[in-house]
Amino acid sequence: MQFNRHGERVWGAVTSFLDAERTRRAIGSVVVPFGTCSEPTNVAAGGGACPLRFRCVGCDHFSTDVSYLPDLRAYLDDLLRTREKLRAMTEADDWARAEAAPSEEEIRRVRRLIQRVTEDTDQLTDDERDQIQQAAAIVRKTRQGFLGMPRIRQPLPDLRPERPA
Numbered sequence: 107m108q109f110n111r112h113g114e115r116v117w118g119a120v121t122s123f124l125d126a127e128r129t130r131r132a133i134g135s136v137v138v139p140f141g142t143c144s145e146p147t148n149v150a151a152g153g154g155a156c157p158l159r160f161r162c163v164g165c166d167h168f169s170t171d172v173s174y175l176p177d178l179r180a181y182l183d184d185l186l187r188t189r190e191k192l193r194a195m196t197e198a199d200d201w202a203r204a205e206a207a208p209s210e211e212e213i214r215r216v217r218r219l220i221q222r223v224t225e226d227t228d229q230l231t232d233d234e235r236d237q238i239q240q241a242a243a244i245v246r247k248t249r250q251g252f253l254g255m256p257r258i259r260q261p262l263p264d265l266r267p268e269r270p271a
């Protein structure tokens with residue numbers, strides 16, 4: 107149960123992979139916070155060189171699967187919490203709060219992706235859902251040992267700008 111960034115099923119009709127195709131896909135993608143990335147520069151850098159700073163729901167190189175649903179939900183909660191915290195913050199200028207706030211579009215896209223993955227899962231039979239849940243649990247357990255997970259947060263600004271001549 108793989109999905110593109112719009113929440114549309116990909117590989118839905120595929121029932122088995124050739125080993126060569128499986129290997130090609132593994133080499134041509136890298137794990138990112140809520141799925142996989144196939145952007146060549148980022149793949150070559152092992153996932154640490156995203157040109158979009160991990161706005162994956164806005165990028166065609168992104169795909170996800172049902173095992174990432176808990177991470178997507180946690181990310182949405184984090185975005186909403188951050189937005190509310192910034193709204194209540196009175197010690198900062200408006201521009202600073204606006205630039206630090208998550209975009210409404212990203213919140214909308216993440217919410218839509220969660221909804222579509224959930225709807226697809228709901229259409230399965232009880233037996234299929236059980237199998238998917240068991241598979242997702244195994245994948246998630248394996249993934250926890252992955253050490254190269256990139257950070258979602260924006261990189262810190264450069265505090266050593268070049269001095270004017």
Ligand code: SF4
Binds near residue numbers: 144156157158161166
């Ligand atoms: S936004 Fe996500 S999918 Fe797109 S290049 Fe960056 S890490 Fe890859």
